[in-house]
Amino acid sequence: MRHALALAFLAIILCGCIRHEAPSPPPPAAPDYSYDLLVKGIAVYPETVYLGDNYTVRVFVQRHGQYSPSAYRVLVFDSGETIRDEVVHGPGLMHAFEFNYTDAAEPPRNIRAYVESADILHPEPPFSLSNNYMQRTVYPQPLGYYGSCPECMHWYYDSVSYVMRQAQAFNLTRQFTLNRAGLFLRSATNSPPSAPIVVEICRDNAGKPGEPIASSSIGGSGISREPGWHYAHFQDVQLPPGKYWLVARQESASSYGVQWARAEGNPYGEPYDTMVMDLNEWPDWDYKLFDFAFQLY
Numbered sequence: 001m002r003h004a005l006a007l008a009f010l011a012i013i014l015c016g017c018i019r020h021e022a023p024s025p026p027p028p029a030a031p032d033y034s035y036d037l038l039v040k041g042i043a044v045y046p047e048t049v050y051l052g053d054n055y056t057v058r059v060f061v062q063r064h065g066q067y068s069p070s071a072y073r074v075l076v077f078d079s080g081e082t083i084r085d086e087v088v089h090g091p092g093l094m095h096a097f098e099f100n101y102t103d104a105a106e107p108p109r110n111i112r113a114y115v116e117s118a119d120i121l122h123p124e125p126p127f128s129l130s131n132n133y134m135q136r137t138v139y140p141q142p143l144g145y146y147g148s149c150p151e152c153m154h155w156y157y158d159s160v161s162y163v164m165r166q167a168q169a170f171n172l173t174r175q176f177t178l179n180r181a182g183l184f185l186r187s188a189t190n191s192p193p194s195a196p197i198v199v200e201i202c203r204d205n206a207g208k209p210g211e212p213i214a215s216s217s218i219g220g221s222g223i224s225r226e227p228g229w230h231y232a233h234f235q236d237v238q239l240p241p242g243k244y245w246l247v248a249r250q251e252s253a254s255s256y257g258v259q260w261a262r263a264e265g266n267p268y269g270e271p272y273d274t275m276v277m278d279l280n281e282w283p284d285w286d287y288k289l290f291d292f293a294f295q296l297y
Contacts, residue, residue, distance in 0.1 A: 033122040035065030037072055038255050039113045040094070044138055051140045052176050052295060053104045059084075059097045059113040069119035077112040087108035087118050104140035105177075106297065110293040131201035142295040143170065144183070146229075149209035153227070153293060154264060156276075159188040159257030160197060163280045165249040166260055167202075167209045168292040169273035172244065178237040181246060182295035183218065184261040186227040195252030199232035202245040208285045210273060213237065223258050229295065245275075246294055261293040 040060040059076055063069070072091055076084035076099070084097055101109070112135040117124040124132075158164045181199055196217040203210040216232035223230060248260060262274075269290040274276045275285040 011232070031067075032065075035063060035067045035069060035127070036124050036128040036131070037069070037115045037117060037124055038062050040113055042111055042113060042136040044133055044136070047206075049104050049138060049140045051104055051106070051142055051172055053140065054100070054102045055104060056139075057099045057101065057109075057111055057138065061088075061091075061095045061097070061113075061115045062107045063091060063093055067122065069117050069124070070120060071118035073116050073118045075114045075116075077110075079110050080291040094145075096251065102136075106140065108137050108139040111138065111228060128282070142297050143172075143176070144181075144182075144294040144296050145263060145291050146293055146295050148183070153184065154260040154290075155186070155259045156288075156290075156292075158264050158276065158278070159259050160248045161184075161188075161252040161257030162255070163278060164252045164257065165247060165273045165277040165279075166292065167245045167247045168294050169204070169243060169245050169269060169275075169283065170294075170296065172239055172241050174241055176239045176296070177212070178234050178239055178296060180231050180233055180297035181216070182229045182231045182296075182297070183246075183248060184227060184229050184293035185218075185223055185258045186261075187223050187225050188257045188259050190225055191251070191256055191257055192223050193256045195250050195255035196220050197230075197232075197258055198224075198249050200245075200247040200249075200253060201237060201239070202247050205242040205243060207272065209247050212247075213239075213244070220255065220258075226263060235278075248290075262288075262290040263293065264290050267291055296297075 042061040043058045045056045061074055071087050071089045072082060073087045083099060088095060095253050112132050160166050196219050198217050200212045201214045202212050214234050214237045218230045218232050266289060272287045273286045274291055276288055277285050
């Protein structure tokens with residue numbers, strides 16, 4: 001009996017001494033300092049820029065990831081010129097950088113944008129660097145109508161010649177400096193014209209071609225039966241806002257003529273902005289309901 005009591009007492013002591021300890025918590029996770037900087041886009045407003053236009057370029061820089069770097073650096077280049085070199089401190093998710101241009105001209109502008117981390121303690125991970133750069137080229141478009149696809153273009157049955165003059169009107173809403181005029185042409189025969197095509201810029205005279213402002217020419221030898229763009233070159237002809245006419249004619253009665261491509265349905269400009277003059281039949285300008293294909297640079 002005494003022996004049983006001793007064993008029970010010992011068991012009670014042992015039970016009191018044994019404790020079940022709770023499992024240790026896992027070690028805290030290492031901070032995630034990864035992030036991704038990227039040039040999200042380069043946008044142009046308006047989307048189509050014409051020669052002489054004012055327009056805006058916006059560069060968008062974005063940040064992804066849980067960690068926000070203390071700063072990043074943005075570099076923007078216009079061809080060989082640096083137009084923005086800025087360190088952005090405490091950056092948000094998205095930043096836009098705006099550049100305004102006036103009087104769009106040739107040659108095109110090559111816009112390049114680059115973003116890099118300026119956080120010395122936590123640089124951007126190497127695997128995230130592939131989208132830190134973007135470029136876009138802005139090509140100012142010439143004025144005029146130049147949908148020269150085969151489905152768009154037709155050929156006027158009368159050729160530009162000594163007796164047949166053809167004219168296309170255009171309106172300017174701002175000052176324009178003319179250096180080149182393009183016409184979509186082909187030879188009227190299998191032989192090229194022996195005389196040049198005279199191209200004139202004329203004032204408007206009560207809705208018809210009036211006094212010439214400037215004159216140039218397109219060499220006839222380069223015009224074949226294969227249609228293509230051919231250019232008359234001018235020298236900084238200043239055209240204030242207003243209505244003008246692009247006139248094509250020949251001065252030689254013995255030369256073959258050329259056909260000037262046209263588009264049905266007046267897709268460019270306003271009604272009654274295309275005219276022809278046939279010196280043999282009616283020596284005055286006559287309206288036509290189509291548009292000639294032309295470019296102004």
